[in-house]
Amino acid sequence: AQKVTQAQTEISVVEKEDVTLDCVYETRDTTYYLFWYKQPPSGELVFLIRRNSFDEQNEISGRYSWNFQKSTSSFNFTITASQVVDSAVYFCAPPYNQGGKLIFGQGTELSVKP
Amino acid sequence: GAVVSQHPSRVICKSGTSVKIECRSLDFQATTMFWYRQFPKQSLMLMATSNEGSKATYEQGVEKDKFLINHASLTLSTLTVTSAHPEDSSFYICSARDSVRETVNIQYFGAGTRLSVL
Numbered sequence: 223a224q225k226v227t228q229a230q231t232e233i234s235v236v237e238k239e240d241v242t243l244d245c246v247y248e249t250r251d252t253t254y255y256l257f258w259y260k261q262p263p264s265g266e267l268v269f270l271i272r273r274n275s276f277d278e279q280n281e282i283s284g285r286y287s288w289n290f291q292k293s294t295s296s297f298n299f300t301i302t303a304s305q306v307v308d309s310a311v312y313f314c315a316p317p318y319n320q321g322g323k324l325i326f327g328q329g330t331e332l333s334v335k336p
Numbered sequence: 337g338a339v340v341s342q343h344p345s346r347v348i349c350k351s352g353t354s355v356k357i358e359c360r361s362l363d364f365q366a367t368t369m370f371w372y373r374q375f376p377k378q379s380l381m382l383m384a385t386s387n388e389g390s391k392a393t394y395e396q397g398v399e400k401d402k403f404l405i406n407h408a409s410l411t412l413s414t415l416t417v418t419s420a421h422p423e424d425s426s427f428y429i430c431s432a433r434d435s436v437r438e439t440v441n442i443q444y445f446g447a448g449t450r451l452s453v454l
Contacts, residue, residue, distance in 0.1 A: 255441055265427060267380075267445035313379065322433055322441045323370065326380045 224249050224316045228327035235304055236335050243299045243330045245314030251275075254316055256297045257324065258288070262310040270312075273297060304334045339363055340432050342446025349420055350454055357415045357449045359430030365410040366432035370443060371403070374427040386413040410435065420453045427451075 225248040235241045247256065258270040271281065273290055281288045285302045301308055311331045315324040339362040349355050359369055367388045372380040384405055385393040392405035402424075404416040413432075417424050427450050431443040 257442070259445075265429070265448040265450075267429065267431070269442055269444060272442055322368065322443065323382055323385060324443060325382075328379050 224251075224254075224325050226314050226316055226325060226327040228312075228314055228330050230330045231328065232331045232333070234333045234335065237306060238303050239334075240300060240302050241304050241332065241334075243301075243312050243314075243332065245297045245299065245327060247295050247297065247314070247316050249295075249316055256290070257315045258297075258299050259313045259315065259326075260310045261313065261329070267313070270299075301332075304332075306334050306336055308332060309334045338434065338442075338444045340430065340444045340446040342430050342449055344449060345447060346450045346452075348452045348454065351421050352419055355417045355420055355451060357417075357428055357430070357451075359413045359415070359432065359446050361411045361432040361434075361444075364432075364434045365436065366413075367410060367435040369407060369413040369430055369432045371405065371413075371415050372429045372431070374429060374448075376427075380429060383415075388413075417451065420451070422453045425451055425453045 227246045229244055254275045256273045260268045260270055271288055278290055278292055287300045289298045311329045313326045313329045315326045341360045341362055343358045347355055369386040371383045373383050374380045382395050383398045386405045386407040388407045388410055394400045407413040427448050429448040431445045433443050
């Protein structure tokens with residue numbers, strides 16, 4: 223079965239600081255996808271990224287970057303120069319199987335203070 | 337693109353009544369939708385997978401007679417909480433996967449429904 227661990231339950235930073243959210247997963251699959259979602263206070267989950275296990279190249283999107291390390295089963299998320307609008311709960315998730323059911327980690331609540 | 341509309345956003349009801357929550361994919365077709373439940377300060381718990389034209393698949397421990405799911409069209413799934421009780425109060429979120437782009441395997445989420453049962 224798939225499992226994901228987000229060890230940091232809460233992180234608080236001051237605006238403009240960089241912050242990294244950790245995600246460690248377990249899977250028996252050789253091919254899989256990993257996802258990150260953001261849940262702002264409004265409640266809606268916002269898709270951030272989908273990563274294929276074949277592709278170990280790190281990805282950058284604006285202030286967001288992801289470090290995928292298959293050898294350590296980690297898929298960490300870094301926000302550079304954080305902003306107050308980044309305050310949210312961030313969830314890491316691998317799918318159960320090819321049917322696409324997502325198992326969410328406990329989430330990391332990020333608070334960015336001005 | 338990839339917008340999922342969930343309605344209502346908030347509902348307050350008396351104990352014993354039934355509540356229906358709608359989940360619509362607005363600009364894509366979704367043969368598969370998912371229903372989640374989330375308690376305060378907790379993660380999302382998958383309740384069931386809604387399949388268009390067939391019965392929903394429920395996760396272990398979820399009462400299918402309590403949480404009725406209907407996926408009658410490619411753009412609409414409904415969750416009915418029957419005979420709601422205070423312990424059913426929670427935040428319910430749906431998601432939908434684009435049928436045409438299934439290999440992409442991305443779920444798009446609705447804004448959620450906050451249910452309060454008095």
